[in-house]
Amino acid sequence: MxxxxxxxxxxxxxxxxxxxxxxxxxxxxxxxxxxxLPGLAVHMPHKPEASAADLTPVLTSTSQIIDAVIALPDGRLVLEAPSWVGNPSPQLSVGKPGASSPPTPYPDAEWNDNNGDISHHFVSITGITLTKDGKLWVADSGVPDREKPPTAPARLICIDTATSQVTRIIPVPPAELHPGSILGGIAVHDQTAYVTDSGVAGLLAVDLQTGETRRALDRVSALTAGRPINAAAGIVRAPNGHPLAIDASLIAVSPDGKWLYVQPYCGPLFHVATSLFSDPGTTNAALQESATRWYKTNALGGLTVGPDGTLYWADVTTGSIDSYTEGRIPHHLITDTRLHWPGGLSLSGQTLYIPASQLDQAARFHNGHSAVRWPVTIYRLKVPEDATSNVLHK
Structure with a gap:
């Protein structure tokens, strides 16, 4: 016992x-x-995985604020210089990294001519994206000045990068827009384009075969700017002096097409299941409830996703490039003072191309006087091997 x-x-x-x-x-x-749970996501590490030597300039502009870049498979770079920040033409151009000759209008000079037939020139480009089949899709808001009404209908324009020819123009139905609507970013998977409304928070799902468009997440808090844009130089102010707040602008789609990542300029980042858009039985309430906070980001200037599902974003508040794996592990790639408002970045293989756009230094934000320190530079950053790892390295 x-x-x-x-x-x-x-x-x-x-x-x-x-x-x-x-x-x-x-x-x-x-x-x-x-x-x-988004609220319990791992915090971004403080130590960068790349050094200043890993960030190298590949192309410059002495006259344009380039806020987005797309790397083509042949090595050329398509550059976006939006008209709404006061850029001269062309709005789209193409250049070769390291080339001595300047970029040329893309797909041609006529499409970048501000005069003439509206069906053959860009009005106000707000987003570009490249699909696997080599098609460059362009969102044209028709709003060259955000403080004024549109001067042309909103539309999506497709350019075949193999031939440099415009092959399709899809009008956005006016019924799916509101007074004050301004198209923002664009993401495409298979035969569906997803376009943000940065003027009146919302998301458009466009069938690229039929042109049928469905508006969702109308004015939901996930897509609405809840605070001003905070850049490295401080709060950005609109021409009227008020703090600038822009609704849903950045968007990317996962490689399998199941998830959308979207946020207003100011952040935070949300994700939404795309299956809800293709189900005709999905109610607006279900769509609104589907938007889940994915990461507490700062203000971002660009967002892209790699073939393995890793997200890469350009942080304009800190001048940083970060990544976020499908396993929800953040990686701090680099912080550099040269990255003043890093914009729409593009991934080619293991290389990121990043425009240091200085967008907040445009004349419209400084009483009509540009504060840009020319040249505006496109940088190249080789992605560190650990940046796609689901293991956190402190």
Whole structure:
């Protein structure tokens, strides 16, 4: 028979074992919660994985604020210089990294001529994206001045990069827009284009075969700017002096087409299941509830996604480039003072191309006087090997 002392010892051993099991259970639950709950996402590391030497200039402009770049498979770079910040033509151009000759209008000079037939020239480009089949899709808002009404209908324009020819123009139905609507970024998967409304928060899903368009997430908080844009130089102010706040602008789609990543300029980043758009039975309420905060980002100037599902974003508040794996592990790639308002970045293989656009230094934000320090530079950054790892390296 066990003595009273032995029984006490045994009881303590059982209690200690139960405590250990409970602690282990709580730890596993907390780790699982961190993997699915946006509020418990892992914080961005402070130490960058790349150094200043890894960031090298490849192309410059002495006259345009280039706010987005697309790397073509043949090595050329398509550059976006939006008219709404006061850029001269061309709005789209193409150049070769390191080339001595300047970029040329893309797809040609006529499309970048501000005069003539509206069906053959850009009015106000707000977003570009490249699909796997080599098609460059362009969002044209028709709003060259955000403080004024549109001067042309909103539309999507497709350029075949193999031939440099415009092959399709898809009008955006006016019924899917509101007074004050301004197309923002664009993402394409298969035969669906997803376009943000940066003027009146919302998201458009456009069937690229039929042109049928569905508006969703209308004025939801996830797509609405809840604070002004905070750049490295401070709060950006509109021409009227008020702090600038722009609704849903940045968008990317996962490689399998199942998820959209979207945010207003100011952040944070949300994700939405695309299946809800293709299901005719999905209610507006279900769509609104589907937007989940994915990461507490700062103001961003660009967002792209790699073939493995890793997100890359350009942080204009800190002048940084960061990545976020499908396993929800953040990687701080680089912070550099040269990255003044890093814009729409593009991934080619293991190389990121990043425009340091200085967009907040445009004349419209400084009482009509440009504060840009020319030239505006496109940089190249080789992605560190660990940047797609689901293991956090401190």
């Amino acid at each position: 066990l003595t009273g002392c032995c029984l006490n010892i045994l009881a303590h051993m059982i209690q200690d074992n139960m405590k250990r099991q409970l602690i282990l259970l709580l730890f596993l639950v907390s780790m699982a919660a961190a993997a699915v």
